[in-house]
Amino acid sequence: MPPTALRGGAEWPTGQVRQPIRDAGARGSCQSAGRAAGPFIQLSGGGGQSAQGGGAASGSWVCAVTSVPGKMAQRLALQRLLSLPTRGLLAPHGRALGTSAGRRSTFNVQDGSDFQDRVVNSPKPVVVDFHAxxxxxxxxxxxxxxxxxxxxxxxxxxxxxxxxxxxxxxxxYEVSAVPTVLAMKNGDVVDKFVGVKDEDQLEAFLKKLIGA
Known part of the structure; x- marks a missing residue:
């Protein structure tokens, strides 16, 4: 399936179960019990692109997801209006990952306010890993x-x-497939990629973000 199948803005599970494509093998599955994770697809084309263009490395595997139900969209709009923290409604309070100084650099976002404080307002560059x-x-x-x-x-x-x-x-942030990774600096998205990258590609992505 070509990358154009992902266009049209953010998409979401609808409650159906959809099987992953054949021969997913070691790449893993996109299936979730009781909900559709969308097709497990391979992106074609060139290497990673900038935030303006998006994109992924040739042969990169991602999980596409299906459209947002109307009721869910209405609920989210109401939550924004009432300033209700989504994370507090849906799951227990998360925690930072790991104990060492390096591991503390990675954290789980708790809600919209936490994202604003720790990502948008961060004095340091931040990579945002949208996953499922x-x-x-x-x-x-x-x-x-x-x-x-x-x-x-x-x-x-x-x-x-x-x-x-x-x-x-x-x-x-217009996430229509996972994994999607954003590079943010001073509250702005400065780079982006979709799909799996190898360590060399990730190192280059991070060095570009910190200006090394």
Whole structure:
């Protein structure tokens, strides 16, 4: 399936179960019990692109997701109006990942206010990992990226955003497939990629963000 199948803005599970494509193998699955994770697809085309163009490396695997139900969209609009923290409604309070100084550079976003404080208003560059528990490729990329961020010893932070817990953030940042990673500096998205990258590509992505 070509990348154009992902266009049209943020999309979301609708409650159906959809099987992953054949031969997913070691790449993992996009299936979630009781909900559709969308097709497990391979992006074609060139290497990673800028935030303006988006994109992913050739052969990168992602989980596409289906459209936002009307009731969910209405609920999210009401939550914004009432300033209700989404994370507090949907799941227990999260925690920073790990104990070492490097590991503390990675944290789980709690709600919209937490995202504003720790990502948008961060004095340091931040990589934002939009992921899902049902996404096989996310389980490959997440630990790989987290390890490289830890090696930078606080020069860059990593914010993890579960799209099921933070639908509003995924919609706001136009996430239509996972994993999607944004590079943010001074509150602005300065770079972006979709899909799994190898360590060399991730190191180059991080060095570009911190200006190394």
């Amino acid at each position: 528990q049902w996404c096989g490729p996310c389980k490959i990329l997440g630990p790989r990226l987290e390890k490289l961020v830890a090696k930078l010893e606080g020069k860059v932070l990593m914010a993890k955003v579960d799209i099921d817990d933070h639908t509003d953030l995924a919609i706001e």
